[in-house]
Amino acid sequence: MSDEKFRHESLQDKESIGKYLNALSDGFLNGKLRFSWKDKQLLLEPQSLIKFDLETKKKDGEVKMILRFRWEEPSEGSMFIDGPLVIETKE
Amino acid sequence: MHVFEGLEQKIQFMVLDVSKQVDDTLKILITPEEDAIEKVTARDDYIDNFKSVIENSCFSRLGSHIHLDKKGIDFIRAANVISNNLERISDFCVNIANQTRYLSRKNFLDQYEYRPFFRQVLEALDIVVRALFHRDLSLALRICRAEFVLDKLYKHNFDKIIEQLQAGREAHSLITTLFIFRYLERMGDALLNIGEAVIFSVVGEKLKINQYQALRESLDTLGFKLPLRDMDFESIWGTRSGCRIGKVSNEGASSARGVIFKEGKLKKILQERASIELWEEIFPGLTPKVFGFQEGPDNASILLEFLTGCTFQEVLFNDDKEILENAFFLIQETAAMIWQKTLKPGPRPSTFSAQLLSRVDDVFVVHPDLNAPDIRICDLALPSTSEIFERLREIEQELKVPFTVFIHGDYNINNIIYNQKEQRVYYIDVHRSKDDDYLQDLSVFLVSNFRVPIFESSVRDNLNDANRRFLHFGRQFAREHGDPTFEARLAFGLTRSFITSTRFELNPDFAHNMFSRGMYLAEKIIAHQGKPWESFVVPKEILRYNYF
Numbered sequence: 060m061s062d063e064k065f066r067h068e069s070l071q072d073k074e075s076i077g078k079y080l081n082a083l084s085d086g087f088l089n090g091k092l093r094f095s096w097k098d099k100q101l102l103l104e105p106q107s108l109i110k111f112d113l114e115t116k117k118k119d120g121e122v123k124m125i126l127r128f129r130w131e132e133p134s135e136g137s138m139f140i141d142g143p144l145v146i147e148t149k150e
Numbered sequence: 151m152h153v154f155e156g157l158e159q160k161i162q163f164m165v166l167d168v169s170k171q172v173d174d175t176l177k178i179l180i181t182p183e184e185d186a187i188e189k190v191t192a193r194d195d196y197i198d199n200f201k202s203v204i205e206n207s208c209f210s211r212l213g214s215h216i217h218l219d220k221k222g223i224d225f226i227r228a229a230n231v232i233s234n235n236l237e238r239i240s241d242f243c244v245n246i247a248n249q250t251r252y253l254s255r256k257n258f259l260d261q262y263e264y265r266p267f268f269r270q271v272l273e274a275l276d277i278v279v280r281a282l283f284h285r286d287l288s289l290a291l292r293i294c295r296a297e298f299v300l301d302k303l304y305k306h307n308f309d310k311i312i313e314q315l316q317a318g319r320e321a322h323s324l325i326t327t328l329f330i331f332r333y334l335e336r337m338g339d340a341l342l343n344i345g346e347a348v349i350f351s352v353v354g355e356k357l358k359i360n361q362y363q364a365l366r367e368s369l370d371t372l373g374f375k376l377p378l379r380d381m382d383f384e385s386i387w388g389t390r391s392g393c394r395i396g397k398v399s400n401e402g403a404s405s406a407r408g409v410i411f412k413e414g415k416l417k418k419i420l421q422e423r424a425s426i427e428l429w430e431e432i433f434p435g436l437t438p439k440v441f442g443f444q445e446g447p448d449n450a451s452i453l454l455e456f457l458t459g460c461t462f463q464e465v466l467f468n469d470d471k472e473i474l475e476n477a478f479f480l481i482q483e484t485a486a487m488i489w490q491k492t493l494k495p496g497p498r499p500s501t502f503s504a505q506l507l508s509r510v511d512d513v514f515v516v517h518p519d520l521n522a523p524d525i526r527i528c529d530l531a532l533p534s535t536s537e538i539f540e541r542l543r544e545i546e547q548e549l550k551v552p553f554t555v556f557i558h559g560d561y562n563i564n565n566i567i568y569n570q571k572e573q574r575v576y577y578i579d580v581h582r583s584k585d586d587d588y589l590q591d592l593s594v595f596l597v598s599n600f601r602v603p604i605f606e607s608s609v610r611d612n613l614n615d616a617n618r619r620f621l622h623f624g625r626q627f628a629r630e631h632g633d634p635t636f637e638a639r640l641a642f643g644l645t646r647s648f649i650t651s652t653r654f655e656l657n658p659d660f661a662h663n664m665f666s667r668g669m670y671l672a673e674k675i676i677a678h679q680g681k682p683w684e685s686f687v688v689p690k691e692i693l694r695y696n697y698f
Contacts, residue, residue: 067525070670072689075677078530086528096525105631108278121698 063101066087105130157207159231162198162279168192169275172337176268177332179259182250190247197240200227204233219283220354228351232282235340235347239271239512242333242340249333254300257325262310267303267334268503270296274341281348286498290352294345300338307331365451404464409441410454419443422581427558429580432556457576459569465600466563466612474612477568480575481621489588489627500551500587501691502642503543509650509670513665516653520665538672545679546642550637551587559583560597561591592624593643596693601651603660611696617693636642638675638683646690647672667692 071079087091092103105128112127171193178186206232214652251257281289311328315321412419425505429437442453465477467665514521524534559563559582567576599613599620624686627634648668671692678686 067527068666070666073672075673079527082530083530092528094525094527098524120697 063099065101066097104132106133107131155493156680157204157211159280160200160204160207160282161233161282162230164204164233164236165275166276166452167197167200168240169272169633171197171240171243172268172271172275176265178247178250179264182253182256187250189418191244191477194240201237202235205230208233224354227350228347231347232278232509233345235343236278238340239275239337242337246330249326249330250321254320258323259330262307262327262331263303264307264331265336267331267337269300270303271334271337271341272343274601278348281345283352284634285348285352287352290348290554292345292347293348294342296314297338297342297345300341302336304331304338308553357668365413365453374480376556381635392621399475410438410456411450411451412454413449413535416445416448416450418581419452420445422579423452425580425583428556429577429583432492435486435574435576436484436488437580439622444644457567457569457578459567459572459576462563462566462575463570465568466599466616467604467609468601469608469612473570476570476573477575477620478616480568480573482620484575485591486623486627489555492585493631494555495550495553498551498554498587500546500639501641502590502593502639503539503546506646506649509653513617513649516590516656517658517661517665518653520661537668538669539674540640540646544671544674549639549642549683551589551639552633552635553631554585555588556623557583557588557591558584559586559590561594563595563602564598576634585692587639587643589624589639589643590626592620593640595620597644597647597651597664600648600695601655601664603655603657605695605697614694618690621693622688624680634684636683637688638678639684641671641675641686641688644668644688645675663695 083092083097087105089150090104092105093102107130110127110129112125112129114127115124116122118143171190174186174190178190201268208226211218220224250259274293277289277292280286281293282628308328308331311331315324325533384472409545412422423440423443426437428442438457440453440454442451444451463479468474477696507643522535524537525532552614556579558577560579565577565579567578569576596617599617601611602609604610604613625636626638627633645668648664648671652665655664669687675686
């Protein structure tokens with residue numbers, strides 16, 4: 060699942076965009092953001108800290124707003140993982 | 151034509167050798183001799199060489215410093231096609247000669263009429279050089295006709311062989327004989343290519359023989375008595391619509407007049423003619439006059455008056471505001487007049503979704519990524535593209551078209567001709583005209599503006615402005631004539647046209663742009679279900695192009 064990618068693009072208006080934002084907001088609250096298409100699924104479980112970037116630009120009548128969320132998935136290599144510390148020695 | 155002198159000689163020699171080849175093959179069929187078979191095989195190498203030499207000669211002339219006009223280039227192309235096909239005839243001779251080895255007895259072929267094949271091929275070969283170098287179209291036609299005769303001869307012998315095979319004897323020799331006749335029949339195909347190449351070199355257009363005949367007969371009935379080689383045939387729109395369209399004009403004559411020649415499927419051409427007759431009653435002079443009509447078993451051709459002026463698309467590209475204003479005024483006036491005059495009350499079903507469903511597979515062939523599956527974003531479930539289209543089809547049944555008018559049927563900005571001097575507009579390409587929802591024409595018109603793949607702001611502003619104003623015009627007509635579901639049907643019509651237009655658009659970003667507009671309107675329609683359709687509004691921004 061390391062390279063899984065989900066993308067959705069559509070045209071919305073100020074009313075219809077709400078349902079997308081609400082769905083994402085609920086997903087964050089539940090700690091599970093699930094994206095599925097065809098027989099594939101991408102599950103994101105933000106547990107730790109989330110870096111949140113909000114950027115907005117106005118240029119020649121065109122407006123751009125970028126919301127970016129970044130976090131790390133807990134992994135074996137992470138030093139904050141719970142459990143005993145094991146030190147192996149060479150014979 | 152001194153640049154072609156060497157070429158003429160080479161082709162002459164090649165034709166002579168291929169004729170000898172055909173002659174010797176006939177002798178082999180009469181009396182199969184191993185020596186004769188070897189001679190034919192050996193000569194084939196020599197003919198292959200001829201082909202290469204002519205090919206080199208053609209291509210080096212194209213690349214040389216001697217200036218060649220279009221006629222000269224067309225001639226060289228034709229010469230190359232001819233030498234290729236002569237070489238194929240020689241190959242078939244070798245194939246036939248080799249086949250005789252598999253006959254069970256030397257006189258097996260005596261029971262068949264193979265000589266007429268050879269007579270046809272030899273007679274056709276005999277006139278190739280004259281046809282090409284004297285630019286003689288009647289000789290070219292005679293070459294083409296050989297194919298027709300050879301096909302008939304083949305059919306006759308084929309039936310006989312099948313009958314004998316059913317009797318169950320000498321299957322091996324019978325199959326061999328069938329192969330021999332098949333090669334003779336294929337010589338006909340090569341001759342047809344040769345004849346068509348001569349027509350091409352004279353007319354300057356890739357006309358198939360049946361198209362050429364139709365054009366010639368149409369011009370005859372029209373009273374163009376000049377030989378076709380003095381005419382200028384200019385291809386205009388290629389073949390996207392399934393018709394071949396070209397403009398023929400007689401530049402040399404003092405009374406120069408142009409005609410449009412259209413060749414295509416019989417049904418379509420018949421429809422075009424019938425529509426023009428109907429338009430003639432409703433609005434005389436709106437559509438081009440029919441000068442000639444030719445009908446074949448599957449195809450037909452029509453010769454139409456060439457209307458001077460420019461298409462509305464060309465007006466939009468031009469930055470002359472006064473002309474644009476005038477053209478727009480005339481287009482609106484003409485549409486309003488036609489709609490009012492032909493308005494017939496009576497509800498009828500709205501059919502945009504059915505049109506969309508019948509064309510959407512072609513869209514996905516060009517843009518498979520647009521065929522989105524159903525997806526889920528957290529708790530938000532979004533239906534697949536096909537589910538959305540199916541929902542549209544169901545919902546559209548709730549809508550009724552309150553009245554019909556006589557519509558153009560393919561009312562895009564290329565099918566409207568504007569003539570400033572005469573202060574009028576014309577409709578062309580009317581084969582889909584009928585009594586129907588005026589929103590059909592309106593939505594096609596609007597999206598045909600939008601889909602113009604030009605993004606320069608001066609042109610884009612004109613396109614956006616034309617859409618804003620034409621939408622306003624449509625809304626006004628709806629109000630004045632009591633059409634409460636106008637907006638909802640407009641949304642269906644625009645959805646249909648935005649989405650189906652992407653099948654002609656290879657720029658993925660622009661195709662995406664149009665597709666997502668169609669899907670946006672589709673989702674709006676679905677979200678509105680349950681509420682009265684009279685309250686639906688199409689956001690006018692949907693017709694304004696955005697640069698993202």
